[in-house]
Each structure stands twice: as structure tokens, then as C-alpha cells.
Amino acid sequence: MKNKATKPAIRIGLCGFGVVGQGVYKHLGQRSAELASRLATAFEICAVAVRDTEKKREVDVPAGLISGDAMAVATDPTIQVVCELMGGTTLAREVVLAALARGKIVVTANKALLCEHGAEVFAAARKGGGHVFFEASVAGGIPIIKALREGLVANRFRRIYGILNGTCNYILTRMEREGASYDEILADAKRLGYAEADESLDVDGWDTAHKAAILAFLAHGRWVKTDEMRVEGIRRLTQSDITFARTFDYRIKLLAVIDRNFETGDLAVSVQPTLVPNRLVLANVNEVYNGVCVVGDVVGTTLYIGRGAGQDATASAVISDIVDAVTLLSGARGPLIPDEAPSIVAGGRGVKIASPRTVLGRYYLRLTVRDQPGVLAQVANVMAGNHVSIASVLQRESAVERAASLILTTHDTNEKAIQQTVLGLKSSPSVIDEPVLLPIADFAD
Template identity: 45%
Template sequence: MKPIQVGLLGIGTVGSGTFNVLARNQEEIRRRAGRGIEITMVADLNVERAREIVGDAVQVVADAREVIANPEIDIVIELIGGYGIARALVLEAIAAGKHVVTANKALLAVHGTEIFAAAREKGVIVAFEAAVAGGIPIIKALREGLTANRIQWIAGIINGTTNFILSEMRDKGLDFDVVLKQAQALGYAEADPTFDIEGVDAAHKATLMSALAFGIPVQFDRAHIEGITKLGAADIRYAEQLGYRIKLLGIAKRQADGGGIELRVHPTLVPSKRLIANVEGAMNAVMVQGDAVGTTLYYGKGAGSEPTASAVIADLVDITRLHTADPDHRVPHLAFQPDELHATPIVGIDAVRTAFYLRLRVADQKGVLAAITRILAESDISIDAVLQRESAEGENQTDVIILTHETVEGRMRAALAQMQALPTVLAPIVSIRKEELA
């Protein structure tokens, strides 16, 4: 049988990895897929560089629409990124009856509903294993491996840049700004790192996982997003003393009382003994809690040329193996059948339930702790642990660290406002959410 012909839109880091791995492992991949898989056409604005990567045997064009229009092409890989031209090209590829493989989490988190509906209409597959956690097959685990379960929550380290920065901050006791500069110098963070450090990239991925886990539409605009830019070395150190590490987690959670779904990205204290707390550097890991299976965890490289290519090619093999199946008997894009999505609401941040780490800079005088704990007690927020530092020599102020039990965020915010108004509280209170992940 002649090979499946693939057209590649955008040959940067992941695209060249995909081309190289497909070439290097072509025999192994053919033995698995039952048919060769070949990239026969590449579109990239930088035609020269593209030709250097793929050589003369592959047709290189500047205009992606030439790839889509080519009737020989069975599958289109979109590795352009972003919401604009990528959206138009993916929709055009679908309209032309091509299967699509993409690593574009931003596109799917925002325009997924439109794109999956168009794919269904045309009976083609839009595969996106590479969009979440690089080479880790987490989309497949959620969509196929855990289908028996009522999934209760997902919590993941799904952005390697921020995990690298947090690991360095902890190892070396440095503040965020210093480590970010180092990370940029080392190539672990981009020149404009906003999407990573502000949590936006993680929120795109958490949005996709929330849809897969709970059978709801993708709703990126409902995600609560906080990055790591305000974290200080002091809080990382105090957390450590209390048996916790701080990780930027993407969390999607079904509320126990059936109230709704929580979808949020924020720095989180996690018990040091959990495996996920020990995921260091640029690695990714996702925990999934299901009612039958209990806790499972998936770990690996969340980014990079060949790890991400591994996921892109897994999707190519899936399509090659299964594309003759009638479209009503395939694996649904978002795990649930498209006419079976639920409208369970994603709740606002005030309704989210977590425990908290609080750090208060206070005057070192009698009655301060009593005033703070009274506010918490009156707010019905119970305290798990208190750590009070002695004042440094010559200072008359100190840090009070409080770990609370779980509470509703709105209640905590009201209590924080009251505590902040105390004359003995001398600086803005730091509050970081805490999850036991048990």
C-alpha cells in the first residue's frame, strides 16, 4: 500500500522534530501503523530554511493553502500556533476533507467547539495529543484509558518553563526575577515569557483536560488564571519547612457537592512527599483521580522538539490505523460523544474550595496572633498549623505563617480584607492555595 501522505504547516522546533523522527524510525512506525507515513509537502514562510531541513525529496512551498489544496495529502499537521491564521487553515483543511493533527492548545482551548463541530460534519479526525504535556500520552489516557471512571479531579504540572523556574528558586533560594533572567539565558524561557509565567499556557491545557474529563465544552474564558510572578523565595522556604513545595498547577475539579466544575491555574502548596511535588526542572506530570481507578500519574517531558514530535506522530499512527472506521464509530475528539456534552457550569473563583497558606508581616507585640486567629474563627475558617518566627535582631516585626483547612475562597477573601485592615499587619498578606492531592 502506498504511504499515507502528510502535509506539514510550519516547520520550526516541533515540525523539524516530527520530520526527523518520522524519517529515523520510519521502519518501526510502518510496522506499527500497517502503512508508511511520509511528510511529502511542507509549507513555511521561510522556504530556504525549510528546504535545508527536509531536503530535495519533499515539496516546500510558502503558501499553506497549496498543501491543503493538494489532493494527494491525507493528513495536515498544523504547527503554526496562535489563534489567527492557524484557525483559518485548520478549518480549511477540515473543509477539504483532510484529517488534522495539531499541537495548538491555544487554538483548541478557545475555538475547539467550532473546530470539532466542523470536523464532525466532514467526518474527519482532529487529533491533539501534542497540545497537552508534550510527549506524555495524557490525552489518550483521559479519552480512552480511564473511560470507566467518574473523574473527580486532574492536577498537573503542565508548563515546563514555570516548573524550571520554581525548581531553581527552591534549589538556590533566589527570587523570581533573577531566575527568570537565567532561564531566558539558558533558553528555558522565551524572550517574551508572558504566556508561560502568567499561567495562560497552562490554562489552555487545563481547559482541554477539563473537557476530556467531565464531558463539558472547552471554555477557556471561564478559567481562573494566576501565574508565578509574585512568588518570593521566602514563601518557598516557609512552605518547605511546613512539608510542602510550591508548584504551578493546572486544576480541573468536580465539586463534591455537585455545584460545578473548578478550572484554575495558580501556584499551589503540595505535600513534599507526593510524587508530583518531586517533579523537577522542565518536566511535566499530570495526576488524575477517578472513582474506580483511584490516583494515577503520568510523567515525562512536556515540551521540546522530539518529545512533542512523539505525540504528533502517535496521532498520525492513530489516524493511519483507524481512518477507515465509519465516523460514528471512532474515538470522540473530547472523550464524550459530541451530542452528550453537559452544561455543568464552571464556577467562579469565589466558589472554589481549597486550603490556604497565609504569610502575614506583623508587628512583634502581644495580641497580634489572637486578633488574626479571631478573624479566622469568626469567618468559620479553621487553622491547620501556625509557624511564628522570632523577630530578627533589632527588628520589631516578624512573619506569621498560617495553614488553614479547606474553605470557600469568597470567605477567605473577606477574612483577608479584615486581617489586612489590622494596624498590626504591616504589609500585604501573601495567600497561596494548598492542595493535599490525596
């Protein structure tokens, strides 16, 4: 894949040629002449590293470009841009670090790699004189990373929150629309290719947590580990939860929330199924779409919606980074990236993870309890003992024999108190199943 322009061609290597890699090759080929004309710089994909060189793929690549050695692509002195599209955190990490040690530009869509090894990756870029571009690592085709590092650079970000996983959003949308169970819709999502055979990374919240870590770093200059977040998935949601949300004008979304208190330096990052008021646009982002809301102190609130995954959306973001890389190599000043952004890096100083006692909010709590006198009083005593005030109580029939479903909402409380309450309720003889706890969003943005 070559094109004509007035400057020497910039050489690009792809490491990984799955769904995303093939999309990048296909779309970059279709638009190569147009892009070269706009950039006044030629570029070419000169190597494609794959796991299986014999495998038949939907996109045809000249045999001379195919390699089974990703590390050879990363270390080839003639290749200036290395696109890591393999996934995983072992070989991918080695390839990225090897490329950066040689001063290359790395383009990656690998959110797990950045979440787990981001500090090491950016340190390697600084030491080797390379650069890292990673637009495709969060929210697919939505240019949220460019928005944070370029368009909104004048802002400090009090809150960033959003739907960052299309699989979970698809499941929740269909649960609400069709009244079907989580298990039924998950099976459909697997058949349609929206969920992996092992769905745990998506539905247990870890994919969203990896993306939240990247956004937190971009906004606040600190890598937040997943064990410093509160991470919960959607497996235990039922039609009881969906019905309550609908009745009281909410929708349930798996939300990543990044909150910063600039007075104390506290930073709180969480991933949880959340009751989102219907008045918010984000509550109406459905199916496989993602949505991210950014609250800046200068611009106010901005909202970004688009496809969060899939070949074309992700390829669009990767190609955007390739164009930035070509622009940088052709002599233009490239966009700010984290290791070059003094305002962002400085923002990381003094940032500390918020104590659960300082994280405030309202909550929804669903309990399966024994259907007998005095149970509500026992539940109320546990909550009062932890200084959690009940705002409302509903009792519904339970699918469990001789049991009832209690649905409670709370007034404002802190995360420490509500977690202590849940622990107390779990140990109560009146509660016969794991409590389901959801935050109630009250964004006034």
C-alpha cells in the first residue's frame, strides 16, 4: 500500500492482523491517496505481523508483507510507526517497549496494556524519544482522547462519566426493551458477535475499568489501578431492577465515573451499574453505542456519542493516530501526548485516591429476605446502625419460595457507610441472597 506525495514515504508496520488490523489496512488503503495529498507526505504499510502466516483472511495482503515475527517488525530500523493491534499484555508489552526504546512512534488500541503498564510505557517513550498514540483504546470511534488532550486542554475536569462498553449497553438495552433475562440476552449477544465466548472482561466491568484508568490519567496525570477503583458488573441485574428504574424514570447503565475534588486533591474512580435519570442524554444512549460526558471548568459540559467498538469504529480511531504520527514525522508539531503535556503531568501531583468516607451519593438496594414478620425492622436497624437513612421502601414478590424482595433507596450517604451496611445485611439471618447495590446518579451538570 503506497501513495504519492512530495516527501519521502513514512514506513508503517502492523503487529496484529485480526478484525481491527484488517480494518486499518482496508480503510487506510482506500483513503491513502487522499490522506497523502492532505498531509503532503507519502506513507506505506511495509510489514504485517500475524500469529498464523497460513491463515486465510478477509483482507488480501501481498505475501511479501506478511511476517510471523512481531518483534522483528518492532525492531526493524526502517519502520518508523509500529501499530500494536495484537491485544494482551505479554508479547504486546515487549513489542511496544522494544519499539519505543528505538525512538519509534507506537499506535495502540490496547487498553489493558495501558491500564496495567501505562507508566512503564510512557517512561519508555520519554527515555527513547518515541511517542505513544492511543485514541482507539477508549470508546472506539469517539475521539474522546483527542478531546481531552487537545480540544479541552484549557480545562480542569471535575467529572468525567460515561458508557464505555458496548456489550453491556446492548444487554441492558434489550433487557429493558424486551423484558428478557440477562442470561437469555447474553446468549444472543454471543451469537451475534457482540460478546466474546468468555464474556467476563466485559460484563464484570474490567474492560470499562481499563478505559476509565486511561481517561483518569489523561485528565489528572495519575494512573489509577483497578484495585483502587470500585468495579462491579451487570451479571446480577434482574427485571426487578429494570422495572424499578422504569417506574421511577431511570435507566440502568454501566457507568465509569471519574470524580476529582480540586480542593482536597481527592480522585475517585468507579465502574458500576447505575440508575441514570431519563432527563440526561446519556440515559438514552442504547444498543452498542458508547457515550462520554466531560465536565470542564471552562467549557462546562460536553457530550460525545458514537460506536464504541467494531472493526470500522476502531479502525477509524487507529487511522486518526497514524495520521498524527505521519504529521509528527513530517516535521509538524504534533498534538500533545501525555508524556509531553506539562499541564496534565503537573495535574498528577498531589492527587490521591479518595477515601470511601468522602465519596457521597444516594443508593438503590435490593434484598431477598425471608417472608416473615419483623424483617423490615431488622433491615432498618442495620441501616440505622451504619447511619444510612432510608428514603423509600417497596416490597415485591420474589421468585424464591417463602421470600420477598425488598427494594430500598437511601438519602445521601458515604461509600464506607453503605458498604458496611451491605456487609451487615449479608450476615443477617433474614437476608437470604447477596444484596444488589446500585448508585443513583444525581449529576447536576
